[in-house]
Each structure stands twice: as structure tokens, then as C-alpha cells.
Amino acid sequence: MSDVKTVFGxxxxYQKGGVEVIDDDPRNYVFSNVFEVAARSKPYERVAVGKNFEYVIEAVRAEGTSPWYACAHDEFALVMDGRVEVRLLKPETPAVVxxxxxxVALGAPPVGRKMGRVVAGRGHMTLLPKGSAYQFHADRASVVTIQTIQGEVTIERWADICQTG
Amino acid sequence: MATPVVEASEPDNYYGYRRFRKGKFEFQRDEYFVHIRWPKGTHTMAADVFLRALQRDIAWNFFYGTVNFDGVFGTLNHYGTVDIFAGRFNDAYRKAGRDYNETYASDELMATFKAMLDDWTNRGYDPFAAPEETKHPYGRKDGENRRAIERLRVTAKRMVGLPGDTPLRSDAGGYPVNRHFADVPQDRPEIHAEPGFENEVSAFNLFAYLSRSDVTWNPSVCSVVKDSLYCPTSEEFILPVEHGNDRVEWFMQLSDEIIWEIKHKETGAPRARVICRAGDICAMPADIRHQGFSPKRSMLLVWENNSNAIPALIQSGKAPVVPVVF
Known part of the structure; x- marks a missing residue:
């Protein structure tokens, strides 16, 4: 039996690291921790923890049932902690241009065909296919990161989440 | 297109290795070292350090920006052409006018680099592996290890595991779980697809996938949102190069810990150390070079923006060197 210990958060x-400045500004590194961000977020706030031009990584506290979302391009959800169900649906008419x-958060559940569902645990990555609608559900507080493009549901609060000194 | 010419000597009578020449750069190895010569100077690197860096430069197709083999020698990617340099990103060499640079079509330089890696990698030595996992690279010429050095970087088109995309890893496929990840769960997500949606309702265990990586420091594309590329990788020991960014890249530490040493891209002057533990996420600005140290094999998500417009935007000052100002 191996005595190896892989440390996940x-x-x-979680044990946060940090920036040790020699001759620099720590804000240049936009350093945060997805578990800390999720711990301080309301359920299903999609907080940007990474940004590269139009692209973002969002950290999400998954707890209870989310709104339905739709997106015109692929997104990918990676469970970092806990267990999350992803429900997928193909709208009868496109939910977004x-x-x-x-x-986009949808005001009401879309009308369409059920595509299926995924129950994902830590380390599992789920495709959120373009043109579909999706909803998350987690029985207990979990953490998901989403690879996507900055949109109207993306929240930016860098000064609150990042190391500044 | 003509096959690129590789200028190589006959094997040395004693060491057994060939010498290589590209333009006015000359490369020679002996039992322990690689010696580089150019019109304004010479340089010596340990053979293992050189071969690990050379392996990444080849596998990454010269990667994004600068691949510093060390503080003196390296390559600078112009995406179609590539610079090979000595002292270009070293403050002392620059001030003394001792730096030197040549530019080649990427395929042309790649042919010489591949021939050099092939000739200088001995039987049993794997420059992709952590030092604990492979034989040492020293000594006189002793066979080859083509199986190891010709492994390709994984580049998923949409997501690993989708039909027609890059496959999952398994024991049967020749990817056993790495010794440092023996405790990583190999469970699978539950997938319940309705008829007709089997190809779109898809998920996989990324952590299990990474636990089966047989290479270190080799970011591989696993999911794609247009130009947004998730390039997770498993890391152990030292990143074999100092990577000089021509764009912002991001690191999200998925497991364990990596310590990053950050230096000024142009001068090599130290700027910061960044300690990343599981769940930490940080940007590498476009005006730095970085080198990582991973005490235990760890999982790192490297996140890249693959847009070819970015280097010019940053060079011209139209885009900042940091991703967010707050």
C-alpha cells in the first residue's frame, strides 16, 4: 500500500499559498483561491477568478439548485469539491442569440427536450454543450469552476478576492 | 516543401555523439555536458538540463514566447519563424554586446533540434520523466530512446473523451497511475444521456486522467472554448525551462504545491516567488519569465489564450501586460 498523499483542496x-514579493506588486499576479472565493460567495454567484481578454474562469459555490442557464458556445464545468448534478436540456427554440x-440566466425553465444529466464528483469535468440549457444541483455546498467567456452573469470583484499586499 | 537540412558531424570517435551546427551556432556533447558556441561566446550546460529543455521546446513547437533553456541560451517563437539566441535575455550579455541571435523557419530549426535530441538521448533515459523515474543521461553514446522522445503533446479539439477526440487514459492503453498519484480516486462521473444526445452529454475524471500522465511539464489541451485552452499537466521536480511569456497565462493549482520563481523577462532580475497550493489561481504577466519547482508530482491547470493577435497587442502597448487592473 502506497503511503503517498495527494493534497486536494x-x-x-484548503491551505492558501501567496505571492512573496522581491521587487514587484502582488496585484500583478491576480492571486486568489477558488475555495476561499466559493466560501465567501452566495450560491451560484459566478465569480471570475481568471480573466484573459474575453475569456474567464468562474468559481461557483454550488449549493441547492441553480437557475437555468443557456450559452451559445461550449463551456466546461470542473468540480473541485463535493458532488454536483448537471441537468441538460435542448431548448425548442434557441435560448440565446x-x-x-x-x-445567460434564464428567467424560467426552458421548454425543450431533456438531453440527460451528469453527476460529477471532485475532479470530474462536464461539457456544457453550446446551444443547450443547463442547471446545477448540489445537496451540500460544493465548488465548481467554469471555463467560459465573460458574460452578463460573470461577477468581477478582484480587489475583494486577490492578494493586494 | 524541401526537407530541412540538418548539419551533423560523424559520431565522435570517443564519446560517440555527433556535433551539430545551425548557422553559426555549434552544439557538442560529451559525457556530462553540452557545449554551445557562437561567434561572440561559448556556453556550457549539464546534459540533463539541456535535454529536458530541448525535449519541451520540441514537444511544444517552441511554445508561446521565449523558452530559456537557462539564463543564456534559448528560443523565441514568432509563430512561423523562431529565433535561436545566446544572451538575448541576459542583462550582462546585452550590456556588454555579447548577445547573439539567428532566425529560422520553425520547421528548419525543429529538424536540427529533433536530430540533436535523438542522437544525444541514450537508452533508458527519458527527458520527459522526473529524475526519480528514469536512468541518468550521462556517459558515452549508448543506444537511443525514440519511443520516449517522440511522444506527442495531447491536443483535444473539444474535450478529452468525446467521440473522435483524444481518448481517455487507462492501464490497457499504456497509461498506469503514476506512483505519486496512487491515492487519486479513479471513479467516473455518472452519465445519463437521453437517446440522441450520447455524444453531447459527456464528462470525464480529469484528475484521474492527469494521474496517468507519463510525462512532466508538458501542458496538453484538454478542453477548448474558442481560443481559451485548458492545458492541464502533471509536474514534478523543476520546470526544465524558464518560460518567458509573450502573453498572460494563468495557473490553477489542482493538487499539491508548486513554487514559482519569477524574473524579469528581459533582464532576468528576480521579481517575486509565488507559492501555489491546491485551489490557488494566479496570472503570469506578459513581462516576466517563470520557472516552477514541484516537490511532489502535482496537478497544474495551465490556461492559455491561443489568439495569435495577442503578442502584437502587448508589444505595441495596446494591451496591458497584466490581465486585470484593480
């Missing part, structure tokens, strides 16, 4: 158990960037 969790919402209630084709060139819309980022996810």
Missing part, C-alpha cells in the same frame, strides 16, 4: 479545508458571449 476543499471548501472547508448565436453570437452572445458568456452564459
Amino acid at each position: 476543499a471548501l472547508d479545508n 448565436a453570437d452572445k458571449a458568456g452564459a
Whole structure:
């Protein structure tokens, strides 16, 4: 039996590193921790923790049932802690225009065909296919990161989440 | 297109290795070292350090921006052409006018680099592997290890595991779980696809996938949102190069810990150390070079923006060197 210990983080158990400045400004590194961000977020706030021009990585505290979202391009959800169900649906009519960037929260459950569902645990990556609608559900607080494009549901609060000194 | 010419000597009578020449650069190895000569100077590197860096430069197709083999020698990618340099990103060499640079079509330089890696990698030595996992690279010429050095970088078109895309890793496929990840769960997501949606309702265990990586420091594309590329990788020991960014890239530490040493891209002057533990996420600005140290094999998500417009935007000052100002 191997005595190796791989260290993953969790919402209630993470050890944050940090920037040790020699001759620099720590803000240049936009350093945060996805578990800390999720711990301080309301359920299903999609907080940007990475940004590269129009693209973002969002950190999400998954807890209970989310709104339905739709997106015109692919997105990918990576569970970092906990267990999350992803429900997928193909709307009868497109829920967002084709060139819309980022996810859109839908006011009501869309009408369409069930595509299926995925139950994802830590380390599992799920495709959120373009043109679909999706909803998350987690029985207990979990953490998901989403590879996507900045959109109307993306929240930016860099000064609150990043190392500044 | 003509096959690129590789200028190589006959094998040395004693060491058994060929010498290589590209333009006015000359490369020679002996039992322990690689010696580089150019019109304004000479340089010596340990053979393992050189071969690990050379392996990445080849596998990454010269990567994004600058691949510093060390503080003196390296390559600078112009995406179609590539510079090979000595002292270009070293403050002392620059001030003394001792730096030197030649530019080649990427395929042309790649042919010489591949021939050099092939000739100088001995039986049993794998420059992609962590030092604990492979034989040492020293000594006189002793066979080859083409199986190891010709492995390709994984580049998923949409997501690993989708039909027609890059496959999952398994024991049967020749990817056993790495010794440092023996405790990583190999469970699979539950997938319940309705008829007709089997190809779109898809998920895979990324952590299990990474636990089976047989290479280190080799970011591979696993999911794609237009130009947004998730390039997770498994890391152990030292990043074999100092990577000089021509754009912002991001690191999200998925497991364990990596310590990053950050230097000024142009001068090599130290700027910061960044300690990343599981869940930490940080940007590498476009005006730095970085080198990582991973005490245990760890999982790192490297996140790249693949847009070819970015280097010019940054060079012209139209885009900042940092991703966010706050």
C-alpha cells in the first residue's frame, strides 16, 4: 500500500499559498483561491477568478439548485469539491442569440427536450454543450469552476478576492 | 516543401555523439555536458538540463514566447519563424554586446533540434520523466530512446473523451497511475444521456486522467472554448525551462504545491516567488519569465489564450501586460 498523499483542496479545508514579493506588486499576479472565493460567495454567484481578454474562469459555490442557464458556445464545468448534478436540456427554440458571449440566466425553465444529466464528483469535468440549457444541483455546498467567456452573469470583484499586499 | 537540412558531424570517435551546427551556432556533447558556441561566446550546460529543455521546446513547437533553456541560451517563437539566441535575455550579455541571435523557419530549426535530441538521448533515459523515474543521461553514446522522445503533446479539439477526440487514459492503453498519484480516486462521473444526445452529454475524471500522465511539464489541451485552452499537466521536480511569456497565462493549482520563481523577462532580475497550493489561481504577466519547482508530482491547470493577435497587442502597448487592473 502506497503511503503517498495527494493534497486536494476543499471548501472547508484548503491551505492558501501567496505571492512573496522581491521587487514587484502582488496585484500583478491576480492571486486568489477558488475555495476561499466559493466560501465567501452566495450560491451560484459566478465569480471570475481568471480573466484573459474575453475569456474567464468562474468559481461557483454550488449549493441547492441553480437557475437555468443557456450559452451559445461550449463551456466546461470542473468540480473541485463535493458532488454536483448537471441537468441538460435542448431548448425548442434557441435560448440565446448565436453570437452572445458568456452564459445567460434564464428567467424560467426552458421548454425543450431533456438531453440527460451528469453527476460529477471532485475532479470530474462536464461539457456544457453550446446551444443547450443547463442547471446545477448540489445537496451540500460544493465548488465548481467554469471555463467560459465573460458574460452578463460573470461577477468581477478582484480587489475583494486577490492578494493586494 | 524541401526537407530541412540538418548539419551533423560523424559520431565522435570517443564519446560517440555527433556535433551539430545551425548557422553559426555549434552544439557538442560529451559525457556530462553540452557545449554551445557562437561567434561572440561559448556556453556550457549539464546534459540533463539541456535535454529536458530541448525535449519541451520540441514537444511544444517552441511554445508561446521565449523558452530559456537557462539564463543564456534559448528560443523565441514568432509563430512561423523562431529565433535561436545566446544572451538575448541576459542583462550582462546585452550590456556588454555579447548577445547573439539567428532566425529560422520553425520547421528548419525543429529538424536540427529533433536530430540533436535523438542522437544525444541514450537508452533508458527519458527527458520527459522526473529524475526519480528514469536512468541518468550521462556517459558515452549508448543506444537511443525514440519511443520516449517522440511522444506527442495531447491536443483535444473539444474535450478529452468525446467521440473522435483524444481518448481517455487507462492501464490497457499504456497509461498506469503514476506512483505519486496512487491515492487519486479513479471513479467516473455518472452519465445519463437521453437517446440522441450520447455524444453531447459527456464528462470525464480529469484528475484521474492527469494521474496517468507519463510525462512532466508538458501542458496538453484538454478542453477548448474558442481560443481559451485548458492545458492541464502533471509536474514534478523543476520546470526544465524558464518560460518567458509573450502573453498572460494563468495557473490553477489542482493538487499539491508548486513554487514559482519569477524574473524579469528581459533582464532576468528576480521579481517575486509565488507559492501555489491546491485551489490557488494566479496570472503570469506578459513581462516576466517563470520557472516552477514541484516537490511532489502535482496537478497544474495551465490556461492559455491561443489568439495569435495577442503578442502584437502587448508589444505595441495596446494591451496591458497584466490581465486585470484593480
